[in-house]
Amino acid sequence: MRIQYFLYFLFGGIITSGVTYLAHQSKGLLAAFVGTLPLITISTFVLIHFHSGQGAVLAYAKGLIVMIFPWMVFILSVIFLMPRIAFIYALLAGFCLQLAAAFLIFALSGDFLKF
Structure with missing residues (x-):
C-alpha cells in the first residue's frame, strides 16, 4: 500500500519537472499547456473511482469546478x-x-x- 503513494508522488513530480523544464527553455505557453493538461485530474479520478466509486468521483469533480x-x-x-x-x-x-x-x-x- 505504501508503494502506491510513492508512485502517486513520483507521477506528480515527473509532470512538475517536465513543466519546469519547458518553462526554463522559454517555452512558457507550451509549459502552461502541459501544466494544465488534466493528467493529474484523470489519474485522481481513476484512483478515486477504484477506491470509492462513481459517486465519490462526481462529488470530487463538482468540488473542482467550485x-x-x-x-x-x-x-x-x-x-x-x-x-x-x-x-x-x-x-x-x-x-x-x-x-x-x-x-x-x-x-x-x-x-x-x-x-
Missing part, C-alpha cells in the same frame, strides 16, 4: 502583484488570498467544518 474560483484569485493575484512586489511575496499573497476565497466558499456552503 474551487476554480479561488485558483483564479491566486493566478490573477500573482499576475497583478509580481510586477509590484518581490516574487516570493506575490506568491505568498496570492496563496493567502486563494485560501481566503476557499474558506469563504466553505463558509457560504455550510461545509466549513467538514473539509
Whole structure:
C-alpha cells in the first residue's frame, strides 16, 4: 500500500519537472499547456473511482469546478502583484488570498467544518 503513494508522488513530480523544464527553455505557453493538461485530474479520478466509486468521483469533480474560483484569485493575484512586489511575496499573497476565497466558499456552503 505504501508503494502506491510513492508512485502517486513520483507521477506528480515527473509532470512538475517536465513543466519546469519547458518553462526554463522559454517555452512558457507550451509549459502552461502541459501544466494544465488534466493528467493529474484523470489519474485522481481513476484512483478515486477504484477506491470509492462513481459517486465519490462526481462529488470530487463538482468540488473542482467550485474551487476554480479561488485558483483564479491566486493566478490573477500573482499576475497583478509580481510586477509590484518581490516574487516570493506575490506568491505568498496570492496563496493567502486563494485560501481566503476557499474558506469563504466553505463558509457560504455550510461545509466549513467538514473539509
